[in-house]
Amino acid sequence: MAAVLLFLALSPALPGETTAGIAAPGRDLPPPLNLTLPVEEALCRRMSVREFTGEDIGGAELATLCWAAYGTAHGRRTVAQVAASYGVVMYVLTAEGAFVYDGLNHSLLPFRRGDHRWVGQYDTAAVKLALVWDRHACSDENVASTVIGEMGQNVYLAAVALGLGTVTTASQVGQLRLLGLPPGQVPKIIMPVGPPAQPCPFTHQVLEGPLPPVENSTMPLSDALEQRREGLAWQGTTLTGEEQARLVWAAYGYSRYLDEQGKRHRTVPSSHGTYPLRIFAVNASGVYEYLPARHALDEGRPGDHRPAVGGATRRFVAEAPLIVIPVLNTSRVDPRVPWPWYYEGGAAAHNVLLEATALNLSAAVVSAVNHSALQQVLGLPQGHLPLLVVPAGRERPVTDDMPPAVALLQPEEGVLLVMGRPVMPLPGDLAVVIGPLAAQATASDDYGLQAVKWQVDGRMVGLQQQTPYRVRLPASLPLGVHVLTVRAVDYGDNAAVVRLRYVKAG
Ligand SMILES: Cc1cc2nc3c(=O)[nH]c(=O)nc-3n(C[C@H](O)[C@H](O)[C@H](O)COP(=O)(O)O)c2cc1C
Structure with missing residues (x-):
């Protein structure tokens, strides 16, 4: 019997089904395997695999996939947070049961007993990793989808390094709800993983272009995942052409390879193979577009536009020697459903972080907050949406231990508010709210804020990356006392929090 089953059989029996999420203690996973494949080799071998042998995978392989997707190293996750949020729950569907991966403790928490690998596409997979947006932890679908894109990318790369296959799927993921997900959880992506039915015999055929060809670094994938660092400040103003x-x-x-059908895959997957992103590179000498099919940069627009990019996003971005910006060409997709393209943007940005690590550089994932200003800097025609901004360079270590400032403007303590307006002061520190109310805060930071996050009674109700910091208090709450929390987080991960107890009185 294959090792996943053995590993699970050695663990205590699954408890009875839980109704509200996780009730049973977790079981530790074995340590992740060392993924020795160089980062670039893994990127070149990334492709979607949809047919599997039906054989199981080992417990160590499963542990490695989980760790790569959402585990931790040196106290940090293997993927970068976006807008100070993760907001993703990863379910692991095996022959033995459905589990939640607890990345902080590298363990599986039992969720449902039984084989639920029928959920989603491609049932011959050994395991399925279901990436679920947790609205209560991150209220912004695009932010969560960006993180899911980073995670999915790690699953692809780890699978390649383990000799396994996988594919990002968004079809039929709603079936996961039949397992009784807790409220607020929205299935987004399922990644079936297993031994591929036909290992791909790649043909080496470099895509020649004016840019230097990409050679393998000496950095094993595991090291890149462990050592990835987000940079806040940079040394020097240029990077080499290479x-x-x-x-x-x-x-x-x-890729430098062709698959057995002669297809050349890209470093990231794309829904329906659409590839609607355009990649811009901003450095001290100009703004350029990367042309993947020619492995070239276009002739570009001269001038140092980095300060303008910093102005449209965060100040520290402006000093980076290179700023990579994935932009969505909305004319090629349904602009009403942007989240799959944020997935793709997250995957692309994550690759830049991994490759930066392989080059002993660092990078950061910054949300493209002021879209119209960025569109202007990049000289984009209508219908182009900058998704993320990825500054990269040689890190200049800085200590940002100064927390941001945050204050609630409305509601204030000891005030009665009726239909959104303060009516009269009240004794004590409670605010009393009758009717709808848009709560408002002010926040600032010396380096730049990642996000302002709003919670009511511990559930996230709002997430903003630029002013106005405002959120409508949830109308569905019962009458009574509630706790409103506003948390401002800067790029040094320092947080400032204000809390206010208010009475919903009507
Ligand atoms: C957000 C997203 C959703 C996808 N959904 C599916 C899917 O439901 N089923 C599927 O077979 N492939 C799906 N794919 C995989 C793409 O079809 C695949 O990445 C694309 O055809 C390029 O092929 P490659 O990944 O082999 O290079 C999805 C990819 C992304 C990024």
């Missing part, structure tokens, strides 16, 4: 070429290639380039 470094820049590798970073933009990692975002969206083509």
Whole structure:
């Protein structure tokens, strides 16, 4: 019997089904395996696999996939947070049961007994990893989808390094709800993983272009996952041509291999193979577009536009020697459903972070807060949406231990508010709210805020990355006392919190 089953059989029996999430203690997973494949080799071998042998995978392989997707190293996750949020729950569907992966403790928490691998597409997979947006932990679908894109990318790369296959799927993921997900959880992606039915015999055929070809670094994938660092400040103003070429290639380039059908895959997957993103590179000499099919940069627009990019996003971005910006061409997709493209943007940005690590550089994932200003800097025509901004360079270590400032403007303590307006002061520190109310805060930071996050009674109700910091208090709450929390988080991960107890009185 294969090792996943053995590993689970050695663990205590699954408890009875839980109704409200996780009730049973977790079971530790074995340590992740060392993924020795160089980062670039894994990126070149990334492709979607939809047919599996039906054989199981080992417990160590499962542990490695889980760790790569959402585990921790040196106290940090293997993927970067976006807007100070993760907001993702990963379910692991095996022959033995459905589990939640607890990345902080590298363990599986029993969720449902039984084989639920019928959920989603491609049932011959050994395991399925279901990536679920937790609205209560992150109220912004695009932010959560960006993180899911980073996670999915790690699953692809770890699978490649383990000799396994996988595919990002968004079809039929709603079936996961039949397992009784807790409220607020929205299935987004399921990744079936298993031994591929036909291992791909790649043909080596470099895509020649004016940019330097991408060679393998000496950095094993595991090291890149462990050592990834988000940078806040940078040394120097330039990167070499080779470094820049590798970073933009990692975002969206083509493999040096052809698969058995003669298809050249890219470093990231794309829903329906659409590939609607355009990758821009901003450095001290100009704004350029990376042209993946030619492995080239276009002639570009001269001038140092980095300060303008910093102005449209965060100040520390402006000093980065290279800023990579994935932009969605909305004319190629349904603009009403942007989340799959944020997935793709997250995957592309994550690749830049991994490749930066392989080059002993660092990078960061910054939300593209002021879209119209960025569109202007990049000289984009209508219908182009900058998704993320990824500054990269040689890190200059800085200590940002100064927390941001945050204050609630409305409601204030000791005030009665009726239909959104303060009516009269009240004794004590409670606010009393009758009717709808838009709560408002002010926040600032010396380096730049990642996000302002709003919670009511511990559930996230709002997330903003730029002013106005405002959220409508949930109308569905029962009458009575509630706790409103506003948390401002800066790029040094310092947080400032204000809390207010208010009475919903009508
Ligand atoms: C957000 C997203 C959703 C996807 N959904 C599905 C899906 O439901 N079923 C499927 O077979 N492939 C799905 N794919 C995989 C793409 O079809 C695949 O990435 C694309 O055809 C390129 O092929 P490659 O990944 O082999 O290079 C999805 C990819 C992304 C990024």
